[in-house]
Structures are given as C-alpha cells and as structure tokens.
Amino acid sequence: MSRQPARPDDEAAFLAAYDPRDFPAIALTVDIVVLTMREGRLNVLLVERAGPPFQGCWALPGGFVKAGQEGLDEAAARELAEETGLSAGALRRVHLEQLGSYGAPGRDPRMPVVSVAYLAFAPDLPDPRAGGDAARAQWTPVVGLHGGGTGDRHATDRHSADPHSTDPRSTDPRSTDRPATDRELAFDHAQILADALDRARAKLEYTPLATAFLAPEFTVPELRAVYEEIWGEKLHPGNFHRKVLSVPGFVESTGETAERGGSRGGPRARLYRAGDARLLHPALLRPDREEGVR
C-alpha cells in the first residue's frame, strides 16, 4: 500500500498521481456472515437483493465502506447494526472479526468491487428487518445452503472438514417456495460463507467463542450442542463435560441450575457463565481428523 502508482517519475507527475480521480475506479464493501443458533440449528443472516445484479437472489448483508470516514471494523459494525436492527447494547454481546478480502476480477459484473468479509457470532437474535436495498432479510439454516453444509472443500488453508464426517444434513433439500434454503447465493458469497464456516469450526477449537451463541447463562449440554451443530458430529458427553470444566477460564459456575431438565428427561443441568479466557488452553480439538495429508 501507500505508494504512488509506480515509477519514480519527476515530482510533478508524482503529485499529480495523488488525484483520486486518476486511480482506476474501485469500490470497497464489507459483507458480513452473521451466524446464530436458532432452535438448535446454525443459521446465517441473508438478504434478498432488491435490484440487479442477482435481483431476487439471496446474498450476505453488507454495504459500501464510507471511504475516509470509517475504518473497516467500524463499517462492519455499522452494517451489522443496520441489518439486524440491534441496539448498541445487544451488539456488545456479538463477536465480530475480519474474515478476509475477496477481489477476484469480475466478481461483481458492474465494476471492480473488493469486499472485506467479516464473521459474526451472535446469540439468538430477533428477526431481522429488511432495510436499505434488501427486499427482505431473514435467518436461514446453513444446512443445505450452497457453501453451507458440513464439508465444504476449498478452504484456503487450514482445516477442511473431513470426508467421513457424519452428515446429519437433511436429505430433503426441496426449495419450492422455501426462503433461502438451497438457493445459490449471489456473487461469490457461497465461497465466503464456506470460508466463514471453516473459520468458525476452527475458532471453536481454540477460543471460548461458542459461548457467544448462547445466553449469558448456559449449561454444559447447551454448549455441547453448539459444538455438535457447528462441527457436525456428536461428542462424548462425559468427556466434553470434563474438558470444558478443566480448561481454565472457559466457564465459571453460577451456582444455579436450569429450571427444567432436558426435554426428553434427565436431571437439571448446572448453569455457567462465560469465563475470562480469550484462548482455550489446552484447546478443545475436533475428533479424529485424519486429513492433514493431501
């Protein structure tokens, strides 16, 4: 960054190069993959595009960065607030981090557009409001979405889901008039979503961020459900319980217990709060992933 177009011309040309208008036009946007847990399923916030291109298609919420007026993180936070209609207070409980930037030529048919993608983990949020240029916005189960699912090959780098994972996906991806499920996403958003899921799966391993999907007070089984849903595989209840309580700073007891036992029986679970750890040590690793080689 921070260099004139190229070539150490003379001073005049040098300064002239600073005229913004002389740069090839390029637009910068932020897109956000907002993940939340609804009724035990991982959902992503999608908006239906009101105009071309990809009119009628579902896409990730996002918008243009106000060049010079806001930073990237700020722009993402602003878009997140606008799109979810959440108060600043509620937003404080949402985890937001940069995912990566996408700028393949032609990804937007209108003009060169580079998008900085963000990833957000949110507790169960109210239904979104269709604001701005979106025809409507809604939570969509990730399962069955292109780019969704448990195993999305591609992953730039680390971890890719294993081929032999138990795939609880429903074998009924019908999309008659159902909302966004099983729809192609606009632009390269399927790729962004896939990368986001890979990142989310990895994050659960070494951070306590799974708690960001839950209410301030939660039980170990609820926490386990988050891991199972995002990783797409069942975990050993006993071992998971032992692990969570043994990692320093992961959770702290409230002394209370849940109001009711499980919906299908069982004793009432104890309640915990998120601890003060930012990183899990030792990490909570995903079961047997033989990959690595390839």
Added chain:
Amino acid sequence: MSRQPARPDDEAAFLAAYDPRDFPAIALTVDIVVLTMREGRLNVLLVERAGPPFQGCWALPGGFVKAGQEGLDEAAARELAEETGLSAGALRRVHLEQLGSYGAPGRDPRMPVVSVAYLAFAPDLPDPRAGGDAARAQWTPVVGLHGGGTGDRHATDRHSADPHSTDPRSTDPRSTDRPATDRELAFDHAQILADALDRARAKLEYTPLATAFLAPEFTVPELRAVYEEIWGEKLHPGNFHRKVLSVPGFVESTGETAERGGSRGGPRARLYRAGDARLLHPALLRPDREEGVR
C-alpha cells in the same frame, strides 16, 4: 458487498449509483510481509520510500491493485515477484497467504487507502533489487524493529485494523543513514508486521510451513532453529526431534546425512524433505503460554 450505497431510493437514484465516479474515491493496495531466514535470523523485506509521505522511511513492499485486471492474490504475487526479482520457478517455493485488510481512516495522509496485507514465507533469497518507487530494498532483521520482537501483545485475534493501533504518523522518523533496523515503519506497517509475526508464530504450530524457510533438504536441527528463532525460545532437542518424526507427513527421510557436523561439533545430522502434510496432527504446540486469560 454488492449493494448500492444505502437506502431504497427510487430506481433512478439506484442506477445512478452505479457510476464509479460517484463513489467516494478510495485506493486499494497490497502490502507484503516477506519473511525469510538469513544467517539464522528472521528477516523481513523492507523498502525505503523514495517520495512523500514518509519519504526516507522504511515500509513494507507493496503497490496498487490493478482494479479489474487482477485478483488480490494475483496482485500480491506480482508485487512479490517485482520486489524480490525472483523467477517464477523460485517463487513456487514461497508460501503466500492473505493476512488481513487495514483501512483505518487517515492511515494514508493522501487519501483513503485500504491495504490488503499478505504474508510470505521464503527460503533464503538473494538480495532484493530496489525497483519502482523504492529508493532501495533490503532484508532487515525483525528483532529491534518496531512491530518486531518476540512479544508483541495485541493479538489474540489477528488482522483487522483496530482503532488502537500505534500510529507512527506525526512523529518525524526521518532517515539518517542507517538501514532499517530500529526505525519506525511508515503508515501502520508496524502494526501489520506485528500481526504478521503473530500469524507466523501460530502457523508454525499447526502447519509444516517452517520448512518453507529452508532449502529443499534440511536437517531436524535446522528445522528446530527456525522454530526457535520465530518463537523466540529454546526447544528441547530430544523432544523436538521425536515430535517432528512422529507427526505423519511432516518430513520424510532422504537417507542422506549432512556434509558436516554442527559448527561447534557434534555428529552429522540426517537430511529430510518436507512431507506431504498440509496440517500437523497432532500440532506442535508452543511451550507453556499461560496467556489465554485476559
């Protein structure tokens, strides 16, 4: 991304918004943190700025993205090739990955500039050539550099131009004559470098990328030296050796042994090649890092 500025105006305004000239001017660059190992020390490629702003300051190599003509990864690869003067063949042995994007307002005094930072791991490369707008370019030991050093706090979460980044502007880090060591970096490059080092340290844990710093054939002690230099701490030779050989796909034996023993004595070490693993399983974790909390 991919939405008009905001607000569901009427169709006319909608279409008008597509004129590139109507968007606030913003420039997009790529900056690359190229790391290599020279004489046992971790070095980063820096260029001396030939013109303002930050004239005479050292900065990360980089340049403007050719909007619409190349993707982000392409642009980074191109800049890397230009700046190092390496052949396409030699570049194939270099690991290049996206680090994150930085777009704090005012990070470039000229105009809004967002930079997509990349991270590269390279084996010992020849001296760089000062091309383009750079007065000169050279490898600089990371130690002693602002943003360098072993302990750069900040970071549990990589990337993102956070608001509280050290802002090197305002001060006048004029160049006297000394190379780059102990100099303030231009723009927010100290922050980018710090983030890059954090990422590099983490990458060594779960990927075999340490081998990217070495020749095609290397010994276990040489590999250990890479880890020790980047992590900034001595490792137990015996345990490291056992671990490296036990992780499937990390290294594979060539059957040969090094020409000479260690410079200060000791038997000749066996030679290995990088294996076919992309991920280390189980990971090679850094010794005792009590952090996690706070």
Added chain:
DNA sequence: TGAGAAATACTCGATCTGAGAACAACAGGT
C-alpha cells in the same frame, strides 16, 4: 589427542484423551 558440543535414542513420571460404566434426576405417558 583431548574437551566440549551436538544429534539421536531412551526412560520415567505426569497429563490428557477416548470409551465406557455407574448412578441419580427428570419428562412423559400409562
């Protein structure tokens, strides 16, 4: 030729992990 250093192999005890069992608490239906 001797001393010191380093590569590699081994040992031992502390930890961590996966799998399974045990037991009590609880929901739902009879």
Added chain:
DNA sequence: ACCTGTTGTTCTCAGATCGAGTATTTCTCA
C-alpha cells in the same frame, strides 16, 4: 402414582503424548 427411557454428571481405565533428564556416539576445534 408408577414405569420407562433419557440425560447430566462423575468415575475408571487403558493408551497416547509430553516435559525433563540421561546415555551414547560422532564431530569440530584447539
């Protein structure tokens, strides 16, 4: 109320892994 099946939580046990320390052998250097 009383079964019956489910589930939260705790334990046990064997195998894998890890940190630390030791032993052995092979080099370099003086």
